[in-house]
Amino acid sequence: MATTTDAGLGERDTTGSPRSRLLGIATLIAVAILGVLAFALTEPDVRIHPETGEEFGQFDAVRMLYVHVPLVIVTYLSYGICAVASIGVLVKRTPWWDVTAHTAAEIGTIFCGLVLVTGSIWGRPVWNTWWEWGDVRLMTTLVLFLMFTGYLALRRITEDPRRQARRAAVVALVAVLDIPLVNRSVEWWENRTLHQRSTLGELKIEDLTLFTLFFGFVTAGLVLAWLFLHRFRVGWLERAAIDHGVAAAIVERQSETSDAEVRRSVGEQPEGPEEGLVP
Template identity: 60%
Template sequence: MRRVGRGRRGGHCRYPLWGAGRRPRGAGDPAAGAVVAGGSPGAHRSYPGISGRVRRSWRRRLGLVGPLGRFRRNLWGIRGPELRGPFGGSVSTTTTPSPANRAAVPATTSSRATQVLGWLTLAGFAVLVALAFAWVPEDTRVTEQGDVVGQFDAVRLMFVHVPSAIMAYTGFGLTFLASLAYLRWRTDWWDVMAHSSAEIGVLFGVLTLVTGSIWGRPIWQTWWEWGDVRLVTTLVMVLVFIGYLAVRRIPADAAVKARRSAVIALVGAVNIVIVNRSVDWWENRTLHQQ
């Protein structure tokens, strides 16, 4: 930029950008604004009510406008690492992040701690299956008439069925909380957390339905009972979150998909309460125990 006008204390100074003011005003140009009496800024950095000498900073300065009057496009790459991000991480509104902020957009919630936790969970699940099918005795009892009744070996499935249902509740509940946080802060970290939790919830939700159906065949004499409220509401809950994952795969802008998925998660989470309380609200229309 260059300074145009009279002397240091003469006032009426203007600082046009390069390329401006090089030709006389034409017929189509707007008229110059009126000069207010006594409106001169006075000396450089000398304003009424402000005293003290000018402090000079010896840091490397960064101009917003380059020599040709264009805004610097690498401003984010220089200043970005020094800026404090919002709660939950940074946000991206494009499907493919730019090279400047690609490092700030999380592609996964994985870390060394979560990887260790995942392997421990897998090992614990293997131990649970081994104990359920090898160590736990079958469920039998003898009646007064001498008959042997019980669930027999089918009871072993309960050691997988019930924990799977709890994990499904947990996964869908975390999806609800993370989606709520995403709609509040619009940060990618919460969006990735909601997506990951939904995948875990769907996995264990399907496992819950499969093990429950296998258990019900020898105990209830049927693979499926449409009159059972808990069975039907659990199926609806799993289908809603399968639809949630399907929406995530629709080719669209990342921010649009995240927003739509978050709304679906909020609606689907209502069914978690219905599934949990169904045996109390419809106790005469379910085969499940309270």
């Protein structure tokens, strides 16, 4: 089993470090606080119609937005990192960029999946449907998720890591072209979406609700940072294990082959008497 020494991370059998554990604890605490804020302390969205006097709004469903919206932001962020790292792969061609791109894509896809799930849970009571085919933002988000699912499928194929890195970088750069469509779809196709333009103004978010929303951004950022740190280290170790395996195979092969045999294999005459071959 490879240890973190191979990746220059110190003599440990784990991807954790004192600082990353601290980050993990902070993340867990933040998630717990967000849960309490979003699902217990904040008020449901209940408004009174000025003419009829009836209650309307999103009621308790609005609580899901404290999770859903921050997840959207970290999804964009993860895929943005993936895009920058993919450019780095094509320009710099170093493993660091490749592992960064892979890490960001994997985490971004998890977040994107959660965006779809939390959005669907929110949509059931508010839109009265789990899924709305006519919603452009929903469709473009699904397409984004599917494109990165393909990216991860490509990543799982065993081949030369450098070649795989270049192929994956191209797929990522095409896939991130969808992000502006996702983000701007509510503006460009205003009549083809159920997503509202801006929830902030409509819901009159202020005080505790505003704090909860921004605390959600911070928490999602912490989760992203913690996941990124560990997944990057795992990816780096995987790469180190592959390199180590290749290097070991070369050494093993060299020990089996004499200099004379190598010369014969490339069509040259061996120099002097042939030395003993290792059987």
